Amino acid sequence: MNNIRKNRIKDQAFKYWGIACTLLGLVLLAIFIGNILIDGIMRIDWDFIVNLPSRKAERSGIYTALMGSIWVLLLTTLIALPVGIAAAIYLEEYNKKNKLSTILEVNISNLAGVPSVIYGLLGLEVFVRIMEMGSSVLAGSFTLALLILPIVIVSTREALKAVPKSVRDASFAMGASKWQTVYHQLLPASFGGILTGVILALSRAVGETAPLIVIGALAYVPFAPSSAMDEFSVLPIQIFNWITRPQHGFVENAAAAIIILLLITFVMNGIAVYFRNKWQKKFK
Amino acid sequence: MIKKKKKQDSIIDSSLKRKYKLQAKNVKVWYGDFLAIKGVSMDIKPNKITAFIGPSGCGKSTFLRLFNRMNDYVDSFRMEGEINIDGDNIYDKDINVELLRKQVGMVFQKPNPFPKSIYENVAYGLKIQGIKDKKFLQERVEESLKQVGLWNEVEDDLNKSALALSGGQQQRLCIARTLAVEPSIILMDEPTSALDPISTAKIEDLIYQLKEKYTIVIVTHNMQQASRISDSTAFFYMGDLIEYDKTNKLFTNPEKEQTENYITGRFG
Numbered sequence A: 001m002n003n004i005r006k007n008r009i010k011d012q013a014f015k016y017w018g019i020a021c022t023l024l025g026l027v028l029l030a031i032f033i034g035n036i037l038i039d040g041i042m043r044i045d046w047d048f049i050v051n052l053p054s055r056k057a058e059r060s061g062i063y064t065a066l067m068g069s070i071w072v073l074l075l076t077t078l079i080a081l082p083v084g085i086a087a088a089i090y091l092e093e094y095n096k097k098n099k100l101s102t103i104l105e106v107n108i109s110n111l112a113g114v115p116s117v118i119y120g121l122l123g124l125e126v127f128v129r130i131m132e133m134g135s136s137v138l139a140g141s142f143t144l145a146l147l148i149l150p151i152v153i154v155s156t157r158e159a160l161k162a163v164p165k166s167v168r169d170a171s172f173a174m175g176a177s178k179w180q181t182v183y184h185q186l187l188p189a190s191f192g193g194i195l196t197g198v199i200l201a202l203s204r205a206v207g208e209t210a211p212l213i214v215i216g217a218l219a220y221v222p223f224a225p226s227s228a229m230d231e232f233s234v235l236p237i238q239i240f241n242w243i244t245r246p247q248h249g250f251v252e253n254a255a256a257a258i259i260i261l262l263l264i265t266f267v268m269n270g271i272a273v274y275f276r277n278k279w280q281k282k283f284k
Numbered sequence B: 001m002i003k004k005k006k007k008q009d010s011i012i013d014s015s016l017k018r019k020y021k022l023q024a025k026n027v028k029v030w031y032g033d034f035l036a037i038k039g040v041s042m043d044i045k046p047n048k049i050t051a052f053i054g055p056s057g058c059g060k061s062t063f064l065r066l067f068n069r070m071n072d073y074v075d076s077f078r079m080e081g082e083i084n085i086d087g088d089n090i091y092d093k094d095i096n097v098e099l100l101r102k103q104v105g106m107v108f109q110k111p112n113p114f115p116k117s118i119y120e121n122v123a124y125g126l127k128i129q130g131i132k133d134k135k136f137l138q139e140r141v142e143e144s145l146k147q148v149g150l151w152n153e154v155e156d157d158l159n160k161s162a163l164a165l166s167g168g169q170q171q172r173l174c175i176a177r178t179l180a181v182e183p184s185i186i187l188m189d190e191p192t193s194a195l196d197p198i199s200t201a202k203i204e205d206l207i208y209q210l211k212e213k214y215t216i217v218i219v220t221h222n223m224q225q226a227s228r229i230s231d232s233t234a235f236f237y238m239g240d241l242i243e244y245d246k247t248n249k250l251f252t253n254p255e256k257e258q259t260e261n262y263i264t265g266r267f268g
């Protein structure tokens, strides 16, 4: 057997191994989604969305948790977006490369790998206790904002990096200042990429449970939050709460709520993919 | 013009210094430890086209980019000596780099229009100066596009993306963008090396016309181009200025053997 044939066989083998691995993931996901759909799809109706939680499974709805999730999502965006984008612009466009900046950069990447529970502990200490926000939507949003900040920063930097150097050169050569270049050229050109990163980060935030439990988000709230200082629950906590109940009705509720949560994340990811594709075409 | 202070009197004393538009005085440039320009002095007269030639890596771009301080963005860049424009040292502390670049335009090797509309590309330089007058902007855009002979081709497509233009059109757009802010000097770093022969001819014609109003410095690897359009030519080799003379003289009767070897292609 000569080398070329050997290589071809290896090549083929790897290809099928790759297909098998990809399929394994997809099949498992399909089984999971199928199961959830069978358990929960019949439970979803308008009442399920707008009903408050109740002791009776068939009268329970996700309204408070859904509203809590939406509140948290919006506030987290408002906090994480300006801070994350500003930090990324600073690191990418202003910061001179030196030892300190390298340390800073490595640590930001490391922060993205810190378990989310740790962020919960940080939030509990800083926001809930020291800043006396209590277990409010605001405290939860600050905590999740910290959690996704590294992701927002890293992906914004990637998007800025993807803008060709020639655009910066052209802008500077026209007499634009650094800020004008960032504002008029780099941000518009990297908008799609930044948005993709932000949406992916937020779709992670919407599924987070642990840090919110740590800061004291409740499993049962009778009302949807009406201000940033209100107590709150979110969908994943509601799901967790229902799943731990023995009655079958609640398991059905949990499955139905999971479907809604999945729907939200899929839609968010879909939007992200859409913007990424649109944006990739820009420089071709 | 480019100094923050003394805006008024620079017009007065500039007339005295008009003999040379650009001057380099014993300029040395380092990238880290690497000495890329080894002490070059050069005077460039106004309304002339000056060509920089020399083998790849000899420092033509580095030297060219000194005149609008584009090397400032290279972290390891360091320089010694003086670069004067109209008699002002542009590396002085009180120089406003943004104003400097409005006076010294640059055209790059690869056409690099902004990923924006044709109109926005040409209006950019004026807009960042804070000019908002729509009518004025439109006039300047039209005028600049006419100057580069692009107006007839894009008149109806001003709001279309500049990236949809052909390479040659893009490069002329980049020149128009530079002209729109009315600089007095235009630096060009191999502006036609990425273009087809017809686009190249168009741009050469254009450059030739532009010298009436502008001082032009052009880097080129194309000997014919240098001899066709330039008044003076500077031959660089390994960071040194080997020979600088009237183009005619340099190409027909060079003083230095190295120059002769290079222009006749017997190099290396």
Ligand SMILES: Nc1ncnc2c1ncn2[C@@H]1O[C@H](COP(=O)(O)OP(=O)(O)OP(=O)(O)O)[C@@H](O)[C@H]1O
Pocket: B031, B034, B036, B054, B055, B056, B057, B058, B059, B060, B061, B062, B063, B074, B076
């Ligand atoms: N940013 C940089 N960092 C380090 N070294 C550089 C940098 N830019 C250029 N150099 C070095 O400086 C020398 C001169 O480069 P320069 O780009 O000025 O040459 P050039 O004459 O324009 O060449 P070409 O004809 O290939 O464009 C080269 O040896 C190059 O490797």
Ligand SMILES: [Mg+2]
Pocket: B060, B061, B062, B189, B219
């Ligand atoms: Mg070069």
